[in-house]
Amino acid sequence: MASALSADANVAVLERETLPGYHATGRSAAISLMCIGPARIRALTLASQDFLAAPHALIDEAPLLSPRGMILMARDDQCETLLARTRDIAAAGIVVPINAEEIALRMPLVRSGYAALGMYEADARDIDIMALQNLHRRKLAGDGASLLCDTEVLSMRRLGGTWQVETSTGWYAAPVVINASGAWAEQVGSLAGARDLGLQPCRRTGLFFNLPPGVDPATLPMMVDAEGEFYVKPENGGMMATPADLTPSPPCDARPEPMDVALGTDRVRAAFDLPGITPVRSWAGLRSFVADGVPVCGFDPQVEGFFWLVGQGGVGIQCSPALAGLAASMIRGEAPEMPGIDPAWFSPSRPGVTDPALREPDIVTTMTDMQKTPKARASPQRPAD
Ligand SMILES: Cc1cc2nc3c(=O)[nH]c(=O)nc-3n(C[C@H](O)[C@H](O)[C@H](O)COP(=O)(O)OP(=O)(O)OC[C@H]3O[C@@H](n4cnc5c(N)ncnc54)[C@H](O)[C@@H]3O)c2cc1C
Incomplete structure (x- = not known):
């Protein structure tokens, strides 16, 4: 967002942590999925592709995206849900x-007999988060913008059409304040006297497994459970996984709960043939x-x-180019030019x-899982490792 504005505005990024990306951005699965979310999110993802796929001279044209592929995977008892x-x-x-044979060909680590049906997205791509951050950092530096770390916003007041922002390192003034403070956005909003949006931070746990020798993660797709109970994403010499938890949390430096780690490990072991893996x-x-x-931008x-x-x-992350472009246009007072997006x-x-009844139909892994209710379901017994 900051780098989308820095060419024609004086921009200062006020970041409480010593490094940007310490919170959600640095803890993600780093994937771009075309299928995720309701239509409004899919439109943002599509509108972000050109930027993410383009070569950028500022990072020596290092690719931001690389091929991955993703399979939504259903057991026999989940096929109807997956199709719906x-x-x-x-x-x-x-x-x-x-079908099951094609799943096994693409992801040989799935336990024999576990998967009955898959939905394959060939366009799922890994995002190089480090390269993306470097790109924005270099753009900010080149435009003369300030990235001020260890600078916590403490209070703000509006005087004569200008915000006066008090931080842990001094005062800053600007006509516009952009609240992009992630899980803390409600708190920062209240400093400005804005009404609550009802924003709810939810914890999600990440696990990393080493893969057995001889298994090349670069060739394996991301695998997502049809009911959003876990996903795994092969990467960097191993495999990231999550029990796809969605636990409401106050804004904080989130830490994994042992129960979620155990649940994630169990679900991975049930679906994948990885003896003794921890x-x-x-x-x-x-x-x-x-x-x-759906994101809030305005x-x-x-x-x-x-x-x-x-x-x-x-x-x-996958929607950041489109959201940043929209936000920058609105802040400049221009009509955003993004075909297919209102x-x-x-x-x-x-x-x-504020009205959950207006939530749109979705597939697994975003909001649908907030509606999850505990239920008995047939699950293959995990063989003894
Ligand atoms: C496990 C997991 C997996 C994910 N996987 C993906 C994925 O594969 N693809 C994808 O697109 N997205 C993914 N996401 C979501 C993505 O990470 C977030 O949507 C995105 O990073 C949000 O960015 P942000 O800048 O708003 O928040 P953050 O990265 O949390 O940044 C907010 C910043 O605001 C700062 N801040 C807060 N309060 C103050 C204050 N008072 N003063 C100064 N600074 C303050 C914080 O220090 C923080 O650095 C995932 C998230 C998680 C947790």
Whole structure:
């Protein structure tokens, strides 16, 4: 967002931590999925592809995206659910059905007999988060913008059309404040006197497994459970996994709970043939949602000069180019030129911000899992390792 504005505005990024990316951005699965989210999120993902796929001279044209592929995987008892949840995205050609043999060919680590049906997204791509951050950092530096770390916003007041922002390192003044403070956005909003959006941070746990010698993670797709109970993503010499937890949390430096680590490990062992495998590392991050699960990008309707860029849930990185472009246009007072996207979809004053009844149909792994209720289900017994 900051680097989308820095060419023609004086921009200062105020970051409480010593390094940007310490919280959600540095704890993600680093994937871009075309199929994820309701239609408004899919439109943002699509609109972000050109930027993410382009070569950028500032990072020596290092690719931001690399091929991965993703399979939504169903056991026998989950096939109906998978077909129902993927009806729209299959009709749009975003995913194609594949059978158990094709799943085994693409992901030989799936236990024999576990998967009955898959929906394959060929366009799922890894995002190089480090390269993306370097790109934005270099753009900011080149434009003369300031990236001020160890600088916590403590209070702010509006005087004569200008925000006076008090931080732990001094005062800053600007006509517009952009609230992009992730899980803390409600707190920062209240410093400006803005009404609550009902933003809810939710913890998600990450696990990292080493893979057996001879297994090359570069060739394996991401695998997502049809009911959103886990996913795994092969990467960097191993495999990231999560029990796809969605536990409401206050804003904090999130840590993994042992129960979630155990649950994630169990689910991975049930679905994949990885004898004796245990996570070598675990972490947690917060994904923040408003009621309809769609990001918020726009000026506060009541508080002058206060802009919200929050509630990106589990798609904040893959949608960042489009959201940053939209936000920059609105802040410059221009009509955003993004075909197929209506900025009103993301307005902080849309009814869906606070009304969960306006949540749109979704596939696994974003908001649908907030509706999860415990239920008995047939699950293959994990053979003794
Ligand atoms: C486990 C997990 C997996 C994910 N996987 C993906 C994925 O594969 N693809 C994808 O697109 N997205 C994914 N996401 C979501 C993505 O990480 C987030 O949507 C995105 O990082 C949000 O970015 P942000 O800048 O709003 O939040 P953050 O990265 O949390 O940044 C907010 C910043 O605001 C700062 N801040 C807060 N309060 C103050 C204050 N008072 N003063 C100064 N600074 C302050 C914080 O220090 C923080 O650095 C995942 C998230 C998690 C947790």
